[in-house]
Amino acid sequence: MPELPEVEAVTRSLRPLVRGRRICCVHIFHPIATKPQSPTRLAKFAERRRILDASRHGKYLLLVLDRGLIEMHFRFDGQLIWFRSASELLRRANQSPDGVHVDVALELDKGVLGFADQRHFGRVHHWESFEACPSLRALGLDALSREFTPSFLHAHLSASRRPLKEFLLDQSKIAGIGNIYSAEALWHARLDPRRPANSLSRTDSAKLHKAIVSVLRRALECCLDPAPDFRDPQWWFQGLEKILRAYQREGLPCRRCGRAIRRIEQGGRSTYCCLHCQK
Ligand SMILES: [Zn+2]
Structure with missing residues (x-):
């Protein structure tokens, strides 16, 4: 299970890819990844917003948007996958027999960020603010x-x-x-x-x-x-x-x-x- 060092390494490596990028479209392949939130709400919330930064608190990865934030928790084996374009995403994501497992993907104005957890414990949530998220608020x-x-x-x-x-x-x-x-x-x-x-x-x-x-x-x-x-x-x-x-x-x-x-x-x-x- 990724702990602070693993999530920090992911955050630092992700930052140059996403900082300043606009989210054009949210692709939901497995809606379980946004539970208990609604996948359509995530899409509505995130689309057209700009990513100001990638940051981390404890084991949570946060995409700070120009309004609100997206919180990702990897749990046991959640991971991020980067695609060069939406067409590469659609060609490779969840296509049997040797496709790449992807649950949710954020199509940016350059590149696509995929979130994947084959065991479906990991989550992608959206919040109006840090304080609006109970699990972030509860962190020491x-x-x-x-x-x-x-x-x-x-x-x-x-x-x-x-x-x-x-x-x-x-x-x-x-x-x-x-x-x-x-x-x-x-x-x-x-x-x-x-x-x-x-x-x-x-x-x-x-x-x-x-x-x-x-x-x-x-x-x-x-x-x-x-x-x-x-x-x-x-x-x-x-x-x-x-x-x-x-x-x-x-x-x-x-x-x-x-x-x-x-x-x-x-x-x-x-x-x-x-x-x-x-x-
Ligand atoms: Zn000893």
């Missing part, structure tokens, strides 16, 4: 924003009794961290994912803050090298496993102490940690 500080400081983190940790892992996954506190980078940040900070958030000292919180930021920055570098290629429908981020120290490393030796990384269940999800050096 973005983990790479300047306002996310060690004292912000410490204050929020102190107010919560939840296990650290669950605290980090809660998008209403800090936005953008998912299962992968929470496991990684806790490994780097040497903190047990089961430990209650409010048991952390100021020093522990500072260590965790540093680990979160550096894990996300390193992952972002990795996600930009090579940068997303929207022309290739098979494209996915490569080489992230090189930087992972805990996530999906069950049974492999901890890179710090050599003992086996363990997989534990927490709140119905798997997390990975070294029970020897994460306290």
